[in-house]
Amino acid sequence: MSNMNKTMIVANWKMHLNAHEASLLVHRLDDRIKIHRDVEVVLAPSMLSLQPLSLQIDRRKFRLAAQTANEHDQGAFTGEVSFTMLHDLVHYVIIGHSERRIYFHETFEVVRDKVAAAVRNKITPILCVGETHVERKNGETKQVLHDQLVTALSNLTTEEVENVVIAYEPVWAISTFGGELAKPSQISEAVDLIRSQIRELYGERVAASVRVLYGGSVDDHTISGYLEVPGINGALVGAASLNYHKFSAIIDAAYRLHHKVKEG
Ligand code: PGA
Numbered sequence: 276m277s278n279m280n281k282t283m284i285v286a287n288w289k290m291h292l293n294a295h296e297a298s299l300l301v302h303r304l305d306d307r308i309k310i311h312r313d314v315e316v317v318l319a320p321s322m323l324s325l326q327p328l329s330l331q332i333d334r335r336k337f338r339l340a341a342q343t344a345n346e347h348d349q350g351a352f353t354g355e356v357s358f359t360m361l362h363d364l365v366h367y368v369i370i371g372h373s374e375r376r377i378y379f380h381e382t383f384e385v386v387r388d389k390v391a392a393a394v395r396n397k398i399t400p401i402l403c404v405g406e407t408h409v410e411r412k413n414g415e416t417k418q419v420l421h422d423q424l425v426t427a428l429s430n431l432t433t434e435e436v437e438n439v440v441i442a443y444e445p446v447w448a449i450s451t452f453g454g455e456l457a458k459p460s461q462i463s464e465a466v467d468l469i470r471s472q473i474r475e476l477y478g479e480r481v482a483a484s485v486r487v488l489y490g491g492s493v494d495d496h497t498i499s500g501y502l503e504v505p506g507i508n509g510a511l512v513g514a515a516s517l518n519y520h521k522f523s524a525i526i527d528a529a530y531r532l533h534h535k536v537k538e539g
Contacts (some may be wrong), residue, residue, distance in 0.1 A: 279484055282502065282529040283440065283509030285317040285340060285401060286516030287369060287490075297324040300519060301331055307523040310335045313533045315509075316526055317367055322356055325364045340367035340401065343375055346388035348396070358396035368393050369511075371427060372403045373446045383426040390439070391430040401440045401511070402427050403490070404469070408447035408455075420468050425476065433477045440486045441469055442511045448491025450514045456497065459504045462489055466506040495524035502532050 292300060297320045308316065310333075319340040320328055329339060341364075345355035358368065370393060371386040381389075386402075393400045404423040406416045420443075428436050443465050448457040466487050474482035489501045490511030501510060509529070515521040 279486065279508065281313050281315045281508075282533050283315045283317065283486060283488060284526055284529055285319060285367070285369070285442075285488065285490075285509070285511045286522060287319045287342065287372070287511055287513045288321065288517060289342070289374070289513060290321060291517055292320065292324070294321075294324045294327055297321070297328060298331060300517070301328060301337070303519040304523060305333055305336065307519060308336055308526050309530075311526070311530050314526060314529045319367075319369055325361070329364045338366040339364060340369055341365050341398075342369050342372070344368055344389065344393070346385060346392045348392065358392045358398055362396045362398060365398055367399045367401050367440070369442075370400045370402050371423070373405060373444060373449060373452070377446075383423065386423075386427045387429055390427050394431060394435050394438075399438055399440060401442055401488070403442045403444050403511070405444040405446050405448075405465075405491075408453065411445070411447065416465065417468055420465065421472055424469065424472050428476070433481055436473070436477050437481045437484050440488060442488040442490050443469060444490035444511060450492045454492045457489075457491055459500060462501065462504045463506065466504065470506060493525070495521045495528065498525045498528045499532055502529060 317338045317340050319342050325339055341361050344358045344361055345352055348357050348359045370389045375381045390400045404420055406419040410419050445457055447453045447455050469487060470482045473485055486508040487506060488509045488511050489507050493501055493510045493512045494515035
């Protein structure tokens with residue numbers, strides 16, 4: 276089954292849960308979540324938990340993602356972890372999350388180099404893009420998305436871009452940055468912009484096959500509405516992914532919706 280036909284749900288645990296707590300949460304999720312062929316569940320724990328979780332997870336149910344990594348393959352970069360080191364452990368890596376851009380001053384160029392380093396090491400980037408509240412108010416959303424996308428993808432070939440996952444995360448909708456609920460019409464407009472920019476740069480086929488996720492205050496109550504937005508292939512979930520009731524309910528909703536769409 277092609278990736279496009281699956282719904283992708285990513286748990287971004289951010290800097291929460293030590294290795295023991297992460298393992299417990301995976302145990303609980305494993306009990307609660309069934310094997311779904313059409314729903315891909317990706318867990319992004321702290322760097323420290325990746326190794327033990329890679330041994331613990333049922334690979335039919337879960338895949339792992341890193342939350343970031345360094346753009347260099349190796350070298351004198353105290354405290355950093357490279358994509359080369361992650362390459363056996365994870366399928367995906369989240370790159371350019373707004374917390375990295377805002378708190379750790381990741382520039383467009385650093386994001387571009389990380390995307391290229393991930394691809395070079397056979398790890399699929401989940402590239403986060405999204406405007407701030409001020410940028411939206413000033414009518415700059417289209418320009419911001421354009422600039423973030425064009426720079427981040429500029430060192431990839433067309434074939435490589437086809438595999439990238441893009442997460443549209445308006446900064447103002449992320450729970451810890453304000454948590455204003457985005458309207459489906461705002462998301463649909465942004466997804467159209469993202470796909471049309473990809474179409475202009477890489478052509479129709481790539482625009483149609485790139486997966487686009489939505490992220491920002493997604494929980495068990497809002498998930499269905501967001502997954503129904505045309506052009507959305509899944510969700511990036513922060514706070515709600517730390518709670519196994521909420522996160523497993525999100526997976527259930529994705530599964531139900533997937534089947535409703537297929538049957539309907
Ligand atoms: P949230 O976080 O679901 O807590 O809003 C999403 C994210 O930051 O990826």
